[in-house]
Amino acid sequence: MVATSTRNGEAPPSTPPEVDPKASPPRRGREPLRRRVRRDWALLALMLPGVLYFLVFHYGALFGNLIAFKDYVPFIGVWDSPWVGMENFTSLLSDGDFWHAAWNTVSIAGLQLLFYFPAPLALALLLHSLAGDTLRRFVQSVVYLPHFISWVIVVALFQQVLGDIGVLNGVLGDMGLSAVDIIGNPDAYRPLVIAQVIWKECGWGTIIFLAALTNVNEQLYEAAAIDGAGWWRRFWHVTLPAIRPVVILLLILRLGDILTVGFEQFFLQRNAVGPAAGEVLDTFVYYTGIGSGDFGTATAAGLMKGAIGLVLVYSANKIAHRMGEQGVYKSS
Amino acid sequence: MSANRPAWMGRPSPVVRTAKAVALTVVVLLVIFPFWTIVATSIATPEEVIANGGWVVIPTTLSFSAYTDVFEGGVITNALAVSAGITVIGTAASLVATIFLAYALARPGVVGGRGVLLLVLFTFLFPPAMIPSFLVVRETGLFDEYAALILPVLINVFNLVVMRGFFQSVPGELIEAARLDGAGDLRILTRIVMPLSKAVIAVVGLFYAVAYWNSFFNAIIYLDDSSKWPIQAVLRQYVSQGAALTDTSEQTMVNSPQSVKMAVVVMATIPIVLVYPFIQRFFTKGVLTGAIKS
Numbered sequence: 001m002v003a004t005s006t007r008n009g010e011a012p013p014s015t016p017p018e019v020d021p022k023a024s025p026p027r028r029g030r031e032p033l034r035r036r037v038r039r040d041w042a043l044l045a046l047m048l049p050g051v052l053y054f055l056v057f058h059y060g061a062l063f064g065n066l067i068a069f070k071d072y073v074p075f076i077g078v079w080d081s082p083w084v085g086m087e088n089f090t091s092l093l094s095d096g097d098f099w100h101a102a103w104n105t106v107s108i109a110g111l112q113l114l115f116y117f118p119a120p121l122a123l124a125l126l127l128h129s130l131a132g133d134t135l136r137r138f139v140q141s142v143v144y145l146p147h148f149i150s151w152v153i154v155v156a157l158f159q160q161v162l163g164d165i166g167v168l169n170g171v172l173g174d175m176g177l178s179a180v181d182i183i184g185n186p187d188a189y190r191p192l193v194i195a196q197v198i199w200k201e202c203g204w205g206t207i208i209f210l211a212a213l214t215n216v217n218e219q220l221y222e223a224a225a226i227d228g229a230g231w232w233r234r235f236w237h238v239t240l241p242a243i244r245p246v247v248i249l250l251l252i253l254r255l256g257d258i259l260t261v262g263f264e265q266f267f268l269q270r271n272a273v274g275p276a277a278g279e280v281l282d283t284f285v286y287y288t289g290i291g292s293g294d295f296g297t298a299t300a301a302g303l304m305k306g307a308i309g310l311v312l313v314y315s316a317n318k319i320a321h322r323m324g325e326q327g328v329y330k331s332s
Numbered sequence: 333m334s335a336n337r338p339a340w341m342g343r344p345s346p347v348v349r350t351a352k353a354v355a356l357t358v359v360v361l362l363v364i365f366p367f368w369t370i371v372a373t374s375i376a377t378p379e380e381v382i383a384n385g386g387w388v389v390i391p392t393t394l395s396f397s398a399y400t401d402v403f404e405g406g407v408i409t410n411a412l413a414v415s416a417g418i419t420v421i422g423t424a425a426s427l428v429a430t431i432f433l434a435y436a437l438a439r440p441g442v443v444g445g446r447g448v449l450l451l452v453l454f455t456f457l458f459p460p461a462m463i464p465s466f467l468v469v470r471e472t473g474l475f476d477e478y479a480a481l482i483l484p485v486l487i488n489v490f491n492l493v494v495m496r497g498f499f500q501s502v503p504g505e506l507i508e509a510a511r512l513d514g515a516g517d518l519r520i521l522t523r524i525v526m527p528l529s530k531a532v533i534a535v536v537g538l539f540y541a542v543a544y545w546n547s548f549f550n551a552i553i554y555l556d557d558s559s560k561w562p563i564q565a566v567l568r569q570y571v572s573q574g575a576a577l578t579d580t581s582e583q584t585m586v587n588s589p590q591s592v593k594m595a596v597v598v599m600a601t602i603p604i605v606l607v608y609p610f611i612q613r614f615f616t617k618g619v620l621t622g623a624i625k626s
Contacts, residue, residue, distance in 0.1 A: 036443040040442050042516055042518060043435075043436040043442045043445075043517050044436070046432040046433070046435060046436045046517065046518070046521070047433055047436040047437070047448060049428075049433070049486075050429050050430070050433030050452075050492075051448055051451070053483070053486045053487050054451060054452055054455060055451075056468065057460060057465065057483065057484050058455045058458075058459075059451075060464075060468040061460035061461060061464035061465045061467075061468050062460070062464070063464075064463070064464030064465075064467045064468060065461065067463075067464075067467070074470075078467060078471075123359065126355060126356070129352070130352070130356075135356075139356055139360060142360050142363050143360070143363055144612070145363065145605075145608060148546075148611070149601060150546035150547075150548065150564050150604075151546075152548055152568045152600070153564075153567070153597055153601055156593075156597045157367070157597070158366070160366065160369055160370055160594065161365070165385055165386030165387065165590070166386070166387055167387045167389065170384065170385050170386070199363070203363070263462075264548070267549065268568060282462070285461075286462060289462065289463040290462075290466060290553055295463055295467070298462075299463045302461040302462060302464075303461070306458065
């Protein structure tokens with residue numbers, strides 16, 4: 001009872017606090033900590049499982065990154081393993097396999113940027129141009145579906161369609177043509193993984209563009225049309241400016257993630273094409289760390305990747321600001 | 333269908349309309365066809381699959397022998413049960429943890445609330461890396477336990493932020509009124525906030541469920557004992573590595589492994605396809621678009 005009345009006494013009389021969460025009641029700070037804890041104990045108890053989760057599995061893992069600077073010995077644990085300074089990093093940087101994986105990653109990311117990035121935008125524009133709601137909803141529900149399918153299944157589907165005993169080669173065979181070697185062929189690997197990610201995520205990727213497109217004020221189109229603007233000019237002067245912030249925002253996020261091309265997809269197919277074509281940084285971390293037990297070097301690789309990613313997002317955001325764009329969202 | 337075309341938008345020319353129709357048909361077919369052919373291959377007679385070289389698009393006779401084979405084997409039945417268990421228990425645990433934390437962080441002025449919020453948002457910048465997470469799982473004794481498939485991914489930060497945003501929009505007057513009536517926080521959460529947030533809870537729950545059902549990598553690294561593996565991990569083993577079904581014995585080999593494989597793929601996909609219309613319903617409500625924009 002005491003707790004309740006204190007809480008009510010403090011709430012600003014007219015405005016409910018939920019309307020503006022940032023304006024915390026000024027008097028609250030002066031209350032002794034013990035009373036505040038006693039007042040909020042129920043909420044603190046509700047927080048507990050979540051806070052524990054973050055402390056153990058996020059901050060614990062963050063702490064585990066220390067082994068990038070250590071000679072990790074599993075028996076004595078992260079803390080007691082001897083420090084080795086930058087040794088893991090120097091051995092990593094002199095490892096040709098690492099550079100190879102880095103090159104594969106960057107070039108696949110480049111191809112993704114070129115082909116996978118614009119695909120959802122094109123599909124969104126096509127969907128948005130449809131006049132019929134029923135048709136649009138139908139197409140949307142079809143193209144969103146692959147997003148929810150696991151990579152294991154996506155890989156299996158591609159094998160069944162494009163594999164050596166798959167539909168494509170069967171049809172080619174029936175037509176008397178020679179088979180095409182796609183699955184498991186290192187030379188075809190890059191186009192294959194790009195095709196897969198487009199198949200899986202292109203539809204889902206339209207959501208954010210469609211949201212931006214539907215937010216465009218209809219009157220702008222109307223006014224443009226009345227002024228005699230044709231389809232192209234309406235697109236250029238109304239549609240494009242409206243979606244530009246979203247496109248730039250996604251582009252920034254994508255640039256920051258240039259060292260991440262997706263893990264599961266590559267983990268599943270790396271052995272089929274061999275490390276020369278199939279190794280990317282994330283699979284390199286996996287095979288170095290969990291595969292060969294060199295935890296220190298693997299962690300160093302992961303850490304370096306994360307750090308470069310942060311720098312990239314930060315710089316891309318800076319450039320966007322300089323260009324007068326909004327850039328990455330400010331997290332609430 | 334074209335009733336809601338605005339007056340200023342002229343009817344597109346036949347060429348444009350045809351081009352659009354063709355493009356849409358191609359897109360839809362590209363998405364549907366792979367699903368179609370795995371289902372067709374799984375329900376064709378094994379002889380037909382073999383005779384046709386491993387795939388079927390339109391089966392001449394239907395046969396469910398691939399499915400009965402799979403269920404007789406035991407491996408798949410077991411893996412499906414594991415997946416179902418992980419999905420149900422994991423989703424429940426994740427929802428409870430997410431709702432609790434989101435609610436506590438949505439209430440203004442909670443002691444330590446800002447600190448916890450920062451703690452959580454900071455993890456956006458540094459998602460847990462593979463090797464350190466692996467070490468945490470090992471050091472906490474979760475290795476080779478089913479809990480290793482749930483606890484390390486208990487709360488998704490994105491889901492948490494979406495949920496918190498939704499809870500914040502619950503009118504404060506309602507909550508204060510309930511407090512005046514003597515309701516505690518747990519009661520307010522379960523009787524007022526949660527009933528008002530059914531849509532977001534459903535969406536987040538479905539997202540968690542899909543993620544649990546689809547996950548395979550954690551099982552591969554955290555569960556040494558492959559008899560504990562969920563369906564996706566097992567499926568990966570012999571779809572992408574060509575391994576035979578370990579205890580479906582020679583019967584499988586005789587019985588066209590391709591149709592059996594496809595039957596397994598179908599079974600691993602079916603729960604998602606069944607749940608999909610429910611996810612789909614919420615897109616129209618704009619829950620997601622609103623969330624993504626924030």
